[in-house]
Amino acid sequence: MTDTAARQRYFEDVAVGEELPSVAYPLNVYRLVMAAGSNRDFNSIHHNTEYARRTGAKEMYANTSFLLSTWERCVRDWIGPAGTIRSIRGFRMRSFNYVGDTLRVHASVADARVEDGAGVVEIAIRGENSSGVSVGPGTVEVTLPRRGEEQE
């Protein structure tokens, strides 16, 4: 069995209520600067404390693309490479995710169903920082391969 196959999750293995491994993202200046450079959101509120404070924030804070992709990584880590992502809903930034804090993404299986032959899983997901839920809660709808498909 290849490493990729070993990491693959199948629809039949999923249980509603199952928790996905949480992912922690310490938010330091270095990471926020790397995020801005790589996802092209150069708004100064995300990498310049003085500027961010003049816009009413307490500090520089993580940008939208970065936060959105923290959800994708949490989900992808769990669904494996053969899973697909159909939608992201309820991604709402409730409070700023400031530098100097840690964002933790938590997720669990909210629903699992077969739809037109596809294994569809709804994942409830949220980001939390030291002040509570800061992103979401929302849902990510994914598909997972079904074991029978291997022999087809």
Added chain:
Amino acid sequence: MTGSTRTEDWKAEWQPVIDAVGRDFSSGQTVFGADPVERGAIRRYLEPLEFDCALHTDPEAARAAGFDDVTMPYTGVLTWTIPPMWRPGEVLFDSDERDAQPVRTPINNQDMPLGPKTTGFFGTDIDIDFVRPVVAGERIGRRGNRLLSCVPKETSVGRGAFLKWESDVVTENGEVVARIRIGTYAYVPKNETEASDD
């Protein structure tokens, strides 16, 4: 001038935007990202996330999964549809003031032709439907920019409005790969509104 009158004044400035709900603010043309999706940019996108998935880093694994090359992370539909910051012949920076902003940037509310001038801007919420993964070598852009709602509101950071926009993400062939509804808050920061109220 009373406080309540001032409140009505600043909210009234958003009325033209409220009246424009339903309008497509795009020029009718697709606005493409600065560059095609490519392996190096994907790798850099993954780094601050410590995002380890062979579909995005290993062309062989991606091909084994049925793709022509590595795939862009789904959420890259935001990044890879951002137009360039600078084009040949343009001046991007014209000040050495410490926090000076570029002359223009695609990440703000500058292009909004209606409503009050705002200097604060950030994303608030997003819903995305993904039609299919995007593969390295493809170029994507935003088609359409329909205003779905405008709600003026004073928040802890200032006075402004929550705006919601809808657009399709398309390839150069016009194929829809995702549909996005994105919310933003465009505002005048509190220190500026207090100064104007004095």
